[in-house]
Amino acid sequence: MAAVTAVSGKKRKRARRKMTLVLFSMMLPGLVYLLINNYMPMVGLLIAFKKYNYSAGIWGSEWCGFSNFTYLFKTQDAINIVRNTIGYNLVFILLGNVVAVAVAVMLNFLRGKMNKKIYQTVILIPFLISMVVVSYIVYAFLSQESGFLNKLIESFGGEKISWYTQAKYWPFIFVIVNLWKGFGYSSILYYATVIGIDSSLYEAATVDGANRWKQVVHVTLPGLKGTIITMVLLAIGRMFYSDFGLFYQVPMRSGLISSVTDTIDVFVYKGLTQLNDIGRASAAGFxxxxxGFLLVLTANYIVRKIDEENALF
Amino acid sequence: MVVKNKSGQIALNIIFTLLTIAAVAPFLLLVSSSFTDEATLVRDGYSFLPGKFSLDAYIYLFQSSMKIVKGYGITILVTLIGTVLSVLFTTLFAYPLSRKEFPFRYFFSFFVFFTMLFNGGLVPSYMMWTQTFHIKNTLWALIFPGLLMNGFYIIMMRSFFNANIPDALVEAARIDGCGEYGILWKIVLPLSKPMMATISLMVGLGYWNDWMNSLYYITDEKLFSIQAILNTIISNIQFLQSSQGSSVASGAAADLPSVGIRMAIAVIGILPILVIYPFFQKYFVKGIVVGGVKG
Structure with missing residues (x-):
């Protein structure tokens, strides 16, 4: 009897090991891909501490300590790109979430299935389009000679504006384009949470005599708190990143306004491909x-302290 | 919770009508310009209604420019191959992560999660893809870098398997002698169709819209996708504006399509998305809702 269980135990063990191997074999293609696409470049970040030499490659190039970083911070560029990246992100996070929550709340107050569905479908459309196409649309509005806005200004007797050469307009243009492209996406995200709020809470509030506005403040917004925290947290974790397409394509790569359009991503791209300035590009990328990594960890740590449920990990 | 009084509903509907107009009007400007007669366009500029209707831009695109047709071919090819590979890799990776019997599932889940927190960025990735793997000016450059797998989708798929595939079902299939690949193919996949559809659409959209890989890795015109063609036009416009009057500039000017044709190319680039989208809207929304908040 004991021998039989020992044999079947061994058999089971072998079957288990085989299953583990088969399951592992399934993961192989993905594993190889993630190692190459995601993990190898992490190690490659060390290039920021090297004096890059094309013929020697990343590993053959000589170490140069922090000289790429000191070189980066010697110029005005470093401060400029960090200011732009963080500054735009702050405005985008604030405005984007306020608008999205407002739209989600209003969508919930709306009666009628059909119109609700149509509105939801349509506001998502800008999200589906590539930034290159967006830059064409923006160009149709802002082109110096034939842009819609300049024609409009002219028809009212005003002077044409050279949008693509004057920096002062671009902070507003970026905010509008970003909001236009993204509000549908985040509205729908928030709306999914809003419809999940227990309707008895609203009924209870009505019984207590709460008007529409009070219901929003005391029921809807508290119900959305978790989602808002998660969304803002994710966005804060990406504060050092920017939408390369928005800042590079939409201004039509105009060099004259780079003081307000160059974010870290644009700077890294230009350094790598156009200016042959790999030292500073890799230092900025590093x-x-x-x-970015430290920021995610910190933001998550703070949320964990305040309200563990809403932490990402 | 709906607003009951009538004036409230009317006000809400007005607000949403304005929002939907704000969302689509810019597209109208693009589309209308592509259908406007070239001379009118040059004289009156871009406008929301074609001053003088004309199909010339489109006729030109499909008759005399193989470039656009080829670009379309590249875009479709890359989107198809990329999406199929991506869904295949993602599913195969996510399934073992969802099996409690798989001893390394926590390690590999973290392995995926970490890619969402930290990444090497453009410079090392570019060096690696071009110098170690030599993918510059190959079709693979449009498929592999960045887009093929995304930590979010893997975690999303794993959570879906966890929540929707009953352990008892998998166990029963095993007792019947079904192997792991068989289980995945015959039991798990048929139960996961909505999630597969959602991820395919999101990934497919990513490939269709991708212009960055072309910008980084493609200089050979034969491999230009629609997005890459649009991109080249922008850089030619920029080049013209920065070097007006020089002899090089006139060469670039000759290459530059007329105002209406440019807009027509952009319209062609978004048309398939706009046509397909309403039918799959449900899955897009699902992808946003599931993927946006914690995976």
Missing amino acids: LQSVM
Whole structure:
């Protein structure tokens, strides 16, 4: 009897090991891909501490300590790109979430299935389009000679504006374009949480004599708190990143306004491909990756302290 | 919770009508310009209604420019291959992570999760893809870098398997002698169709819209996708504006399609998305809702 169980135990063990191997074999393609696409470049970040030499490659190039970083911070560029990246992100996070929550709340107050569905479908459309196409649309509005806005200004007797050469307009243009492209997406995200709020809470509030506004403040917003925290947290974790397409394509790569359009991503791209300035590009990229990582950890840590349920991990 | 009084409903509907107009009007400007007669466009500029209707831009695109047709071919090819590979890799990776019998599932879940927190960024990735793997000016450059797998989708798929595939079902299939690949194919996949559809659409959209890989890795015009063609036009416009009057500039000017044709290319680039989208809207919304908040 004991021998039989020992044999079947061994058999079971072998079957288990085989199953583990088969399951592992399923993961192989993905594993190889993630190692190459995601993990190898992490190690490659060390290039920021090297004097890059094309013929020697990343590993053959000589170490140069922090000289890429000191070189980066010697110029005005470093401060400029960090200011732009963080500054735009702050405005985007604030405005984007306020608008999205407002739209989600209003969508919930709306009667009628059909119109609700139509509104939801349509506001998502800008989200589906590539930034290159967006830059064409923006160009149709802002082109110096034939843009819609300049024609409008002219028809009222005003002077044409050279949008693509004047920096002062671009902070507003970026905010509008970003909001236009993203509000549908985040509204729908918030709306999914809003419809999940227990309707008896509203009924109880009505019985207590709460008007519409009070219901929003005391029922809807508290119900949304978790989602808002998660969304803002995710966005804060990406504060050092920017939408490369928005800042590079939408201004039509105009060099004259780079003081307000160059974010870290644009700077890294230009350094790598156009200016042959790999030292500073890799130093800026390194700071972006590491600061981004620290920021996610910090933001998550703070939320964990305040309200563990809403922490990401 | 709906607003009951009538004036409230009317006000809400007005607000949403304005929002929907704000969302689509810019597209109207693009589409209308592509259908406007070239001379009118040059004289009156871009406007929301075609001053003088004309199909010239589209006729030109499909008759005399193989470039656009080829670009379309590249975009479709890359989107198909990329999406199929991506869904295949993601499913195969996510399934073992969802099995409680798989001893390394926590390690590999963290392995995926970590890619969402930290990444090497453009410079090392670019160096690696171009110098170690030599993918510059190959079709693979449009498929592999960045887009093929996304930690979010893997975690999303794993959570879906966890919540929707009953352990008893998998166990029963095993007792019947079904192997792991068989279980995945015959039991798990048929139960996961909505999630597969959602991820396919999101990934497919990513490939269709991708212009960055072309910008980084493609200089050979034969491999230009629609997005890459649009991109080249932008850089030619920029080049013209920065070097007006020089002899090089006139060369670039000759390459530059007319105002209406440019807009027509952009319209062609978004048309398939706009046509397909309403039918799959449900899955897009699902992808946003599931993927946006914690995976």
